[in-house]
Amino acid sequence: MTNKTRPTLSPARWYVVTIxxxxxxxxxxxxYVVSTVLEPIRKEFGLSDTGVGWLTGVSLAIFYIFAGLPIARYADRANRRNIVAVALITWSGMTALLGMTQNFWQFLLARIGVGIGEAGCTPPSTSIIADNFPRGRRAYALTLWALGLPLGAWLGSSVAGQIVxxxxxxxxxxxxxxVPGVVFGLVILLTVREPIRGRFELVTETSEPAATFSETCRFLWSQRSAWHINAAGAVICLWGWGMLFWMQTYFERAYGLSTSDAGARLGTIYFWAGTLATIATGALLALPQMQDAKRIAWFLAGIVILSTIPSFIIFWTHSLTVATAMLWLVIPCVYLYMGPTMALLLNFLPPTMRAQGMAISLLAANVCNLIIAPTAVGWISDTLAARLGNNAESLRYALLALSLTGFWAGYHYLTSVRTYDSDDVRLGHPAKIAEPSTLKQA
Structure with a gap:
C-alpha cells in the first residue's frame, strides 16, 4: 500500500479507543478487587501468605497463559471485536460467580474461569488499536487506552472497599x-467495527496468513529491540504490579487499617496519580519529537529508574504519612509505562504477528506479576514470619527485596535502543520515514 492510497483517520477511532x-x-x-479483599479471604479460608498467593494469583495466571496463546493465534486471523466481547462477558460472569463461592475449591475454579476470559482482552484490543492508527501515533493512542488502568484500579480498590x-x-x-461487564460485552458487539488488518503499513500484508506461534517466537527473538522491550515490560510488572498485589494487605497489617480505609486511601492514589500521569504521558507523546521510538525508550528508562528509589522507601519507613507520599511518586510510573511499551513492541511486529506477539509479552508479564511476585513474596514472608514472629514485618522485608527490581527494568529499556534502526529496517520501515500529511493531525 503506497502513501497515496493510505486511508485517512476517521474520528470514530477515538470511540474505539474509549470503548x-x-x-x-x-x-x-x-x-484488582482480589487484592482489596485478600486479607478477608485469607482469614476466612485459613490460608498462609503463600497459599493465598497460589489461590488468587497463580490460579489466574496459569490458565490466562494457556488460554492466551491460542486465543491470540485466532485473533491474528479472525474478528478481534467478537473475541474481546465474548472474553469480557466470560470473565465478568466468572467474577460475579466468585462472590457466590463458599470454599477454597469453588473460589479456585471460578478464578480459573476469570483467567481464561481475561486472556482474550489485551492482545486483540491492542491489535485493533494498531490498525486504527499509523505507527507514529500508536504510542499516543495506546497511552490513552491505558487510562483504563487507573480507572480499573480505582474501581477495584476504592469502590470495592466501600462495597465491602x-x-x-x-x-x-x-x-x-x-455483572456490568456482561452487559457491556453486548454493547461492544453492537457498536464497534472490526478494522482492516495492516491498513497503515507501508507494505500490504492483509492477504498473508497469520504467522504460526513458532514463527512469532523466532521473529521476536531475532528482533533484539522487541526482546528487550518485552523484558522491560515483564520486569516492570514484577516490580510495580507485584508490589501493588500486596499493597492493600501490607497497609492493613503494618498500619492497622480496615479493608475500606486502606482501599479508599490506595484507590484515591491509584486513580488520581495514575490518571494524571497517563494523561501527561499522552500529551508528551503527542509531540512530534516523541514519535521517535528511541526517545520513548529513554523516557521510560529514566522514569522507572528514578521511581525505584521511592518504591524502596515505601516499605523502609514506619510512617504511614511517608509511605503514602512515596506511593504518590511511584504509582505514576506503574501506570504510564503500559501504553508506550505496547506501542514500541507493536511497531516492531508485522500485522500477522501482533496479537500473538502481545500474548507472548503478556505471558512473560503475568508470570512475573501473578506467579512469581505473589508466591515468592508470600514464601519469603511466611519464612521470615517464623523468625520475626510478626507477619507485618516479614511482609515488609519481602517487599523491600521486590522493590529493587525496578532498576532491572530500566536496564532493558536502555539496552533496547541499540538495535532500533536495524530492526526497523527489517520490517521495511527506514528509521527516518515521515508520515503522510493526511495522518499528521491524528
Missing part, C-alpha cells in the same frame, strides 16, 4: 463489579 479503555478498566477492576464496608461481605464486591 477498549473501558474494557481494560473492567479487566483491571475484576483482577456497606454490605459487610467481601463477596458483594465481586458481584457488583462482575
Amino acid at each position: 477498549l479503555a473501558l474494557v481494560y478498566a473492567l479487566n483491571i477492576a475484576d483482577r 464496608d456497606h454490605f459487610h461481605s467481601w463477596r458483594a464486591a465481586f458481584v457488583a463489579l462482575g
Whole structure:
C-alpha cells in the first residue's frame, strides 16, 4: 500500500479507543478487587501468605497463559471485536460467580474461569488499536487506552472497599463489579467495527496468513529491540504490579487499617496519580519529537529508574504519612509505562504477528506479576514470619527485596535502543520515514 492510497483517520477511532479503555478498566477492576479483599479471604479460608498467593494469583495466571496463546493465534486471523466481547462477558460472569463461592475449591475454579476470559482482552484490543492508527501515533493512542488502568484500579480498590464496608461481605464486591461487564460485552458487539488488518503499513500484508506461534517466537527473538522491550515490560510488572498485589494487605497489617480505609486511601492514589500521569504521558507523546521510538525508550528508562528509589522507601519507613507520599511518586510510573511499551513492541511486529506477539509479552508479564511476585513474596514472608514472629514485618522485608527490581527494568529499556534502526529496517520501515500529511493531525 503506497502513501497515496493510505486511508485517512476517521474520528470514530477515538470511540474505539474509549470503548477498549473501558474494557481494560473492567479487566483491571475484576483482577484488582482480589487484592482489596485478600486479607478477608485469607482469614476466612485459613490460608498462609503463600497459599493465598497460589489461590488468587497463580490460579489466574496459569490458565490466562494457556488460554492466551491460542486465543491470540485466532485473533491474528479472525474478528478481534467478537473475541474481546465474548472474553469480557466470560470473565465478568466468572467474577460475579466468585462472590457466590463458599470454599477454597469453588473460589479456585471460578478464578480459573476469570483467567481464561481475561486472556482474550489485551492482545486483540491492542491489535485493533494498531490498525486504527499509523505507527507514529500508536504510542499516543495506546497511552490513552491505558487510562483504563487507573480507572480499573480505582474501581477495584476504592469502590470495592466501600462495597465491602456497606454490605459487610467481601463477596458483594465481586458481584457488583462482575455483572456490568456482561452487559457491556453486548454493547461492544453492537457498536464497534472490526478494522482492516495492516491498513497503515507501508507494505500490504492483509492477504498473508497469520504467522504460526513458532514463527512469532523466532521473529521476536531475532528482533533484539522487541526482546528487550518485552523484558522491560515483564520486569516492570514484577516490580510495580507485584508490589501493588500486596499493597492493600501490607497497609492493613503494618498500619492497622480496615479493608475500606486502606482501599479508599490506595484507590484515591491509584486513580488520581495514575490518571494524571497517563494523561501527561499522552500529551508528551503527542509531540512530534516523541514519535521517535528511541526517545520513548529513554523516557521510560529514566522514569522507572528514578521511581525505584521511592518504591524502596515505601516499605523502609514506619510512617504511614511517608509511605503514602512515596506511593504518590511511584504509582505514576506503574501506570504510564503500559501504553508506550505496547506501542514500541507493536511497531516492531508485522500485522500477522501482533496479537500473538502481545500474548507472548503478556505471558512473560503475568508470570512475573501473578506467579512469581505473589508466591515468592508470600514464601519469603511466611519464612521470615517464623523468625520475626510478626507477619507485618516479614511482609515488609519481602517487599523491600521486590522493590529493587525496578532498576532491572530500566536496564532493558536502555539496552533496547541499540538495535532500533536495524530492526526497523527489517520490517521495511527506514528509521527516518515521515508520515503522510493526511495522518499528521491524528
